[in-house]
Amino acid sequence: MSSVDRQLDDLHETITSELPADITVSDVKYEGPELVVYTRDPKKFARQGDLIRQLASKLRKRITVRPDPDALERPRDAREKVMKVIPDEAGVTDLDFHEDTGEVVIEAEKPGMVIGRHGSTLRDITKEVGWTPEVVRTPPIESSTVSNVRNFLKQERDERRDILERVGRQIHREEMSDDEYVRITTLGCCREVGRAAFILSTPETRILIDCGDKPGAEGEVPYLQVPEALGAGAQNLDAVVLTHAHLDHSALIPILFKYGYDGPIYTTEPTRDLMGLLQLDYLDVAAKEGRAPPYDSEQVREAIKHTIPLEYGDVTDIAPDVKLTMHNAGHILGSAVTHFHIGDGLYNVAFSGDIHYDDTRLFNGAVNDFPRVETLVMESTYGGRNDYQTDQDDAEERLKQVINDTHDRGGKVLIPAFAVGRSQEMMLVLEEAMRSGDIPEMPVHLDGMIWEATAIHTTYPEYLRDDLRDRIFHEDKNPFLADQFNHIDAGEDERQEIADGGPCIILTTSGMVTGGPIMSWLRHLASEEESTLTFVGYQAQGTLGRRLQSGWDEVPINDGESGRGSKISLKMDVETVDGFSGHADRQGLMNFVKTMNPRPEKVLCVHGDESSTQDLSSALYHEHNIRTFAPKNLETFRFL
Known part of the structure; x- marks a missing residue:
């Protein structure tokens, strides 16, 4: 018997001795960093509210309790009971039962209402049906990435x-070295x-x-x-x-x-x-x-x-x-x-x-x-x-000035930005500036992966700043859903139409001008003296972004299928607005x-x-x- 098997046997014995006599433990396993305890009495386990916390404290391990498959209600019957326990306001969009682990994955618009105060609703679900609930958020903006990852992990559960x-x-293997x-x-x-x-x-x-x-x-x-x-x-x-x-x-x-x-x-x-x-x-x-x-x-x-x-x-x-x-x-x-x-x-x-x-x-x-x-x-x-950055308030004022000056000339503001982080920061600044009248209302076009990255941000608002998280919880106040934002999904035709149109702001990847949609936008806009290329993030040495930032006035363009390169003259204004770096x-x-x-x-x-x-x-x-x-x-x- 290996040292890990001996550990698990000892843990099985210790857990059994700590539990009331009417709660049985059928198996104990390590799954990653967690200790998983299987029981035929999940409802009784759930009624003892502090039992898991007490075990975790005693054993100094993260513990998950799961029901044996033979202790479960049929999914068809359990579904109705689960929905009765969860408040309607939670906005449940899906229930997915996994009989191999006894888990029910609950997708909801407001996961906090499924969890309840100190996990009370989760315990009520297990008390009622025996299944172990796991809660995920329904993305306020549909995200193909989140959906694909969740579906993939579901397919690969075994x-x-x-x-x-x-x-x-x-x-949890035995330490071998002194x-x-x-x-x-x-x-x-x-x-x-x-x-x-x-x-x-x-x-x-x-x-x-x-x-x-x-x-x-x-x-x-x-x-x-x-x-x-x-x-x-x-x-x-x-x-x-x-x-x-x-x-x-x-x-x-x-x-x-x-x-x-x-x-x-x-x-x-x-x-x-x-x-x-x-x-x-x-x-x-x-x-x-x-x-x-x-x-x-x-x-x-x-x-x-x-x-x-x-x-x-x-x-x-x-x-x-x-x-x-x-x-x-x-x-x-x-x-x-x-x-x-x-x-x-x-x-x-x-x-x-x-x-x-x-x-x-x-x-x-x-x-x-x-x-x-x-x-x-x-x-x-x-x-x-x-390396002292501009104060954020001053940076925002400078950005507004660049946008207003470019708008007055009838030009477009082209901002290369990282899809993750800087783009969402820009969106928040622009949404508030337009809402407060500091810059004119105009379309803000989001190219590359920016919209998809934004959707992922709204899926995990608990990782965002406290006040922003609260705004996202209220759909009518979610700044990322403002009318000004347009997700470019028609590719080159849509870019051409925008380039031929009036003043606007374009947020596009890549942030260091190392490829991606920014190269297409430079083809369209580089010759427009009234437009402005605006850097808001770090440009690493060796990148085209750093060279343009330092005064280069030619943009090398790869001609695609032919593999031949050419250059176009950059006549746009080039501005750097410090203070938005991550x-x-x-x-x-x-x-x-x-x-x-x-x-x-x-x-x-x-x-x-x-x-x-x-x-x-x-x-x-x-x-x-x-x-x-x-x-x-x-x-x-x-x-x-």
Whole structure:
């Protein structure tokens, strides 16, 4: 008998001894980080309201209780009873019964009303029918991504349970080594922006944090071939942790499955959905540009199938000697600062991912409240000594001025923006500016993936800023549903019609002008002196966006099928409006560290160009007397 089987037998015995005599336990299993308890008496379990919480506290594990299939009411009978328990105002749109696990997935417009105060309605459902309810939100804006992910995971339930059971046994395996050390190896994004990837190693465990590409630099990928990573075999990775969905952090995660990885990906639920959306678009753009993609859509599906979503603040075992907690990073939807607690109080490491320290229109500011962090791996995108962004109110005023001036000339405002994050921020600014009369009412055309990304935002309002979440809950106040917004879905014909029309605002991908619909818009509008190309986000070195921002007046255009290139003259005004970045500026980064209590002993400054990482490293050392580093790629740091 394996050590895990012995653990489960002991847990079965302990749980049975803690339960009232009339509640039986038929099986106990690990599924991912959770302990799943199967019972023939789910209704009695539900009547003991605090029983699960008491067990979780005693065993120090996340516990899910599921009914045995033979204890369930027939779905046809249960459906009617479930609907009687749930208030009509909840807006239930679907009930999906899964007899293999005894779960009923309830999709509702207002999930909070299905859950009830402190989970009271969920307990009432189980008391009534024995099924274990799981609640998901009906997207206020229909999202093909959310629908496809949910349907795919439904189809793959059996295989996914096998994956979770295997992962659960791996997490709870017996520790084999008496050594104690913690190491971080840098595989990318050191003294550069992009291709984020790090390995966190202990004697028991090897974890990959992020695995992205480098914008504007085809072929520059993380150093996955080294022994610390895939060089020793993908099966030697215990887990992958993804901080957020932007491609410079997530693009190459599917390639891990191409090379034999079969383990879990830990991230938040919205990041899982956005990851799938952006990776599939990544493949689509590569195909259109005649590049061979590094993986195919099957590997994207494998990544989604292997994802274990976590909520902010949940402390989760992901290895025998590692606990992971995710916290809001304030950068994009679902972005996370990831905190790793290693050993029994041995060491703590946090990876900031990309952060925005202050509140924005979209998100609450990044969380930096950790019990302990000995080492912080910190982004430095705007870490340079002069990298101070414009105040957000001033930035909005400047944007309104650009729009008003362009409108008065009869021109169009073309804004390249990331589909995820900056576009939704822009939508909120524009909706309010038109509502308050600060800019004229005019169409705002959304091209590329922006509308789909916006739909995903409205599916997960609990990840948005508090007041915005409340507005989305009231359909008549949802700012993303304003009449001005037009989703471009007719492609080139619709773009031509808009280009021939009157003043308008165009939000389009890609944010760094590295391909996608922005290239089509430049073909249409580059020669219009009355129009304005407006940058509102970071333009990485090597990208066309950075070159145009720096004064280039020619736009290289690929002629598509012929493969030949040409150039068109850029006569549009070019403006940069700082203050809308999803990244903290120099002061925000300094404040993030300054307000940590306790502060870290060491800080690794990464994800910035060479001068930014070195400037931030120096400033943190001099201001806080912290040991700081601006590592190069392929360095390894040992902390114990």
